[in-house]
Amino acid sequence: MDEFSRISYWTSNQQDEKLLKRNAVKVAIGDDAAIVAGAVSEDGSSKDFELLYTVDTMVEDIHFTSTTMTYAQIGYKALASNLSDIAAMGGVPLHALIAISVPGHVSAQQAKQLYDGIYECANTFGVAIVGGDTTSSPHNLVVTITVVGQVEAGTAILRSGAKFRDMLVITGVAGKSAAGLHLLMHPELEQEISPELSAQLKRAHQLPKPHLAQARLLRESGVCHSLNDVSDGLASEAGEIALASKVDVIIEETKLPISDSLSRYAALSHCSALDWMLYGGEDYILIGTIASQHYKELKRSFQQLGMQLYEIGYVEAGTGEVWLEGSSWQSQHGQSPKTQRKRIERKGYNHFT
Amino acid sequence: MDEFSRISYWTSNQQDEKLLKRNAVKVAIGDDAAIVAGAVSEDGSSKDFELLYTVDTMVEDIHFTSTTMTYAQIGYKALASNLSDIAAMGGVPLHALIAISVPGHVSAQQAKQLYDGIYECANTFGVAIVGGDTTSSPHNLVVTITVVGQVEAGTAILRSGAKFRDMLVITGVAGKSAAGLHLLMHPELEQEISPELSAQLKRAHQLPKPHLAQARLLRESGVCHSLNDVSDGLASEAGEIALASKVDVIIEETKLPISDSLSRYAALSHCSALDWMLYGGEDYILIGTIASQHYKELKRSFQQLGMQLYEIGYVEAGTGEVWLEGSSWQSQHGQSPKTQRKRIERKGYNHFT
Known part of the structure; x- marks a missing residue:
């Protein structure tokens, strides 16, 4: 089974259409990002916008090695790949959440460099880092980033x-x-x-x-x-x-x-x-x-x-x-x-x- | 340095307050969930609601072992711990994104059980799974779940x-x-x-x-x-x-x-x-x-x-x-x-x- 078949095997027919509709889901699994009716702003109307959600994981020795990338580059690229998913929908990225699992061989300073890279990318593209989770990891560094973006309602490009x-x-x-x-x-x-x-x-x-x-x-x-x-x-x-x-x-x-x-x-x-x-x-x-x-x-x-x-x-x-x-x-x-x-x-x- | 000091060392003074304000961020890192001005619905007003974002990672042999938990229980609990963060803000969870990194020792069927557990929890609490990412992992199973919820504006409990x-x-x-x-x-x-x-x-x-x-x-x-x-x-x-x-x-x-x-x-x-x-x-x-x-x-x-x-x-x-x-x-x-x-x-x- 390849990745696409596996995801389908794991996720097909698991949820009632009514549940998705009640939660304003327009497009769920299967494109670069999910689409949800809604808006981010202090006084907008949620009928004018849609929210875009995407998540990407980078695993040490699968997606990168610390011999070909510095920790700052690993961080930068992890966020950049997520922003690219929002771009692929025609949207604007707004918020990111950072989950990292840090093995013993990564020092606090190297983890700081990873974060510096994430923030460099975030600040370049105007994205606010709003949360995260940090755990230890027995072997490999794992970086999972979730990005929430926005697009004018009905105009996301699938x-x-x-x-x-x-x-x-x-x-x-x-x-x-x-x-x-x-x-x-x-x-x-x-x-x-x-x-x-x-x-x-x-x-x-x-x-x-x-x-x-x-x-x-x-x-x-x-x-x-x-x-x-x-x-x-x-x-x-x-x-x-x-x-x-x-x-x-x-x-x-x-x-x-x-x-x-x-x-x-x-x-x-x-x-x-x-x-x-x-x-x-x-x-x-x-x-x-x-x-x-x-x-x-x-x-x-x-x-x-x-x-x-x-x-x-x-x-x-x-x-x-x-x-x-x-x-x-x-x-x-x-x-x-x-x-x-x-x-x-x-x-x-x-x-x- | 403990976890709290590390997170502060990595994230302090990395972003301009104006950037956060422009992106409607009310509360960023530091509580159970982030708060953003906005709303999920097809015709609501975003001034009446705020969005809640939270992310949690569970790593095999750190947070769980497959000897004390079935794969379905691991999936259920991974989502439940995220929903608990939305509860801790007084909010209602709406959407979840699932990122899993799967090592060779986890079979496709066990991964399916993990997803079944996630969906059981999602369907029990009315949460729509809207996306995810699946990668391989050299050693440990890693499950990272992001949840987006909503709360009436100004009423989240910090x-x-x-x-x-x-x-x-x-x-x-x-x-x-x-x-x-x-x-x-x-x-x-x-x-x-x-x-x-x-x-x-x-x-x-x-x-x-x-x-x-x-x-x-x-x-x-x-x-x-x-x-x-x-x-x-x-x-x-x-x-x-x-x-x-x-x-x-x-x-x-x-x-x-x-x-x-x-x-x-x-x-x-x-x-x-x-x-x-x-x-x-x-x-x-x-x-x-x-x-x-x-x-x-x-x-x-x-x-x-x-x-x-x-x-x-x-x-x-x-x-x-x-x-x-x-x-x-x-x-x-x-x-x-x-x-x-x-x-x-x-x-x-x-x-x-």
């Missing part, structure tokens, strides 16, 4: 809204976090690249920025039909949109944006930049689908604010598959570029495989 | 409201959970007691009930000035009220309610029922202070609903100390009962000592 003929877009370059992790695990390659390139790739892995401003722009545009954040690689995230929307999603390989740093480091390390993009994850950029006629206008709005939007594919009628349409591997078989595509696995970072 | 001459009350018998744990760890004593007594004590440890109805009654009465739930023993919880309210709290030993089951098992096992009451914890009853002239009337309201309220002491001017005023140890020294008291440690279940 995974399930992708439409036939939508354009597939992303808000940044994918794969850099995976390249950064590779570099951190192969320090001998460090001397073969410039300090700037090294710093850029490592920063992508250690201090990813949640795309909250990009998310707001997509939501306000009114033309973004589905949205997900890239925590598990483009293949997995596009697959979640395809499955939830009951469509097929086609990624056009030639359109995938690749940075100089990524292609140079991939060549040097004899790795596939495409694999990092499709299966690497932890980039925390956004992937979504938009009404294609609005792409140029939307891209201009992004550029005016110093942000990027890239077309990387399109949506077809289908049954939840993701296809890679490419050129680099077409020539090997001498087939027509127009019809050449291959189905790609919805694999990504699955904690149970 | 630890800091105890007043000079208040009466100290509790809503149930303390110490039974500790006695139950003792029995679970000494199965050889089982044959010396009745099956009913055994079941009662074990249930107190394994399936504690959060006192949500009692909390609502205390809040609605308008005469409850401070409130805490007993997760760490009466001494520690009374100490938190004393410290937060800048008063001294006096527990009168002769007034502490003790059940037949507790006194019988304490005698049999040669343990101190008083120690279990003061330092045992995990009873999830409530301890608070009320305007003493309303005690009789309030006790009657409790009894009419089949619930208990016990006077166990009083509040004096002071500096945050807890005193035990007693009789059993007075006779040993031949001193006058009227002036005899001893200061008791604010010890309880502290995860770092």
